Amino acid sequence: MSNSTRPGDADPLVDALAQLSFAVLGVLTRSAAEHDLSVTQLRLLGILRDRSPSMAQIAARLELDRSSISGLIDRAERRGLVARARSPHDARVTNVQLTAAGAEVAEGLTATVNARITQLLAGATAADRRQVLRLAALVVGG
Amino acid sequence: MSNSTRPGDADPLVDALAQLSFAVLGVLTRSAAEHDLSVTQLRLLGILRDRSPSMAQIAARLELDRSSISGLIDRAERRGLVARARSPHDARVTNVQLTAAGAEVAEGLTATVNARITQLLAGATAADRRQVLRLAALVVGG
DNA sequence: TATTGTTATACTCTATAACTATA
DNA sequence: TATAGTTATAGAGTATAACAATA
Numbered sequence: 001m002s003n004s005t006r007p008g009d010a011d012p013l014v015d016a017l018a019q020l021s022f023a024v025l026g027v028l029t030r031s032a033a034e035h036d037l038s039v040t041q042l043r044l045l046g047i048l049r050d051r052s053p054s055m056a057q058i059a060a061r062l063e064l065d066r067s068s069i070s071g072l073i074d075r076a077e078r079r080g081l082v083a084r085a086r087s088p089h090d091a092r093v094t095n096v097q098l099t100a101a102g103a104e105v106a107e108g109l110t111a112t113v114n115a116r117i118t119q120l121l122a123g124a125t126a127a128d129r130r131q132v133l134r135l136a137a138l139v140v141g142g
Numbered sequence: 143m144s145n146s147t148r149p150g151d152a153d154p155l156v157d158a159l160a161q162l163s164f165a166v167l168g169v170l171t172r173s174a175a176e177h178d179l180s181v182t183q184l185r186l187l188g189i190l191r192d193r194s195p196s197m198a199q200i201a202a203r204l205e206l207d208r209s210s211i212s213g214l215i216d217r218a219e220r221r222g223l224v225a226r227a228r229s230p231h232d233a234r235v236t237n238v239q240l241t242a243a244g245a246e247v248a249e250g251l252t253a254t255v256n257a258r259i260t261q262l263l264a265g266a267t268a269a270d271r272r273q274v275l276r277l278a279a280l281v282v283g284g
Numbered sequence: 285t286a287t288t289g290t291t292a293t294a295c296t297c298t299a300t301a302a303c304t305a306t307a
Numbered sequence: 308t309a310t311a312g313t314t315a316t317a318g319a320g321t322a323t324a325a326c327a328a329t330a
Contacts, residue, residue, distance in 0.1 A: 007256065008249030010191070013271055014259040016278035021166035022185075023281050024159055026205060038319065043164075049152075055289060063168060068321050070290055075319075092288040092329045107150030114149065117156040123280050129155055131273040136158035138265050139165050180296065197312060210298050212313055217296075234306045234311040 027120055031112045035105060041076060042113075045098070045106040048082060052097040081105060169262055173254045177247060183218060184255075187240070187248040190224060194239040223247060 025039070032042040040062070047053065047061055059069045073096055076082045081102035087093040098106060121129065167181070174184040182204070189195065189203055201211045215238055218224045223244035229235040240248060263271065 007253035010252060011256045011260070013263070013274060014256050016275050016282075017166055017259060017263075018170065018255070019282045020274070020278040021163040021170075024163035025167060028160065028163075040320065056287085064320090065322055066289065067291080067323080071320075090288085090330075094289065110152060111149035113160070114153045114156050117159060118153070120281055121155070121159075124277070128273070128277060128280070131270070132155060132162070132277065133158050135266070135270060135274065136162040138270070139262055140158075140161045182297065198310085206297090207299055208312065209300080209314080213297075232307075232311085236312065 023120065024117065027116045028113060031109065031116050034112060035109050037105075037109070040072060041081075042109060044072060044076060045081065045102065045109060048096065048098045048102070049106055049110075052085070052095045054087070054093045054095055056093070058096060076102070165262065166259070169258045170255060173251065173258055176254060177251050179247075179251070182214060183223075184251060186214060186218060187223065187244065187251060190238060190240045190244070191248055191252075194227070194237045196229070196235045196237055198235070200238060218244070 028042060029039050032039055037045075043062060044058070047058060053061070055069050055073065056066060058073075059066045062069070064072075073082060073084065077084065080099055082096050083099050085095045085097060087095055121132075124132075170184060171181050174181050179187075185204060186200070189200060195203070197208060197211050197215065200215075201208045204211070206214075215224060215226065219226065222241055224238050225241050227237045227239060229237055263274075266274075
């Protein structure tokens, strides 16, 4: 149950969650910008840290059209962050992996984000932190 | 204190918060798309619901350059959602307000977002919900 | 036939730099 | 001089539609 009275009115809980999310997004945006990356490229590097997914799998993960992924990977490849590799099992599929340079950028970026978000949560108690994990599991699943 | 071992490693708490934020952003993106709007236009309508800020104030709120706001308002104005009004106090400043059509769209959009986010929080307890408010206040301030 | 990925096209979003008008 | 806003330009991100290659 939420607190809204009319459907078109702002719900304090919904608003709080949206504001919180934009605050986190802002941190991610600024962190990525420090490494001269967009949030989408940040997400891409995150996905590739422990996987070499196909173009279609990246599209599914980012909830974007396949055609958008072609350009995304083009730009990342042009910057030397990722590489395309033809799948040996199915000649139609292209797998994407981080280059050494890309892995290095991903690591630095993760360190920056960790520091900034940790700073954002400076006033949070241990209970608050447990709650973040609980909430995320609830919403995202896992 | 977080749980990370090396600076470049993923911090579970940071990761959870990022995933949560992307999930919320996804809901906002899809909700906006249903009304044929971008997330930025959604944020703009939200800002204008109870205010008629100047271009500069909108830029500050969205953390964007003034020049980006010109285009943003151009496109919203072209769609009949907002209107520019010269300030009577300072001829340099332009205030932006929702039109009747814009207010209607904003209301419908809010209803959609409320429903979707409420659905996202379907499994949350009353304590979880209180915690969202607490966390948001902590991070965003207020 | 169905799926994977790319290309062409068009639009939104964003920043930088240079500008105009007003204070 | 300083501030508010716009314009020109360039680039990233995104979707739709049409396509080629492979299954």
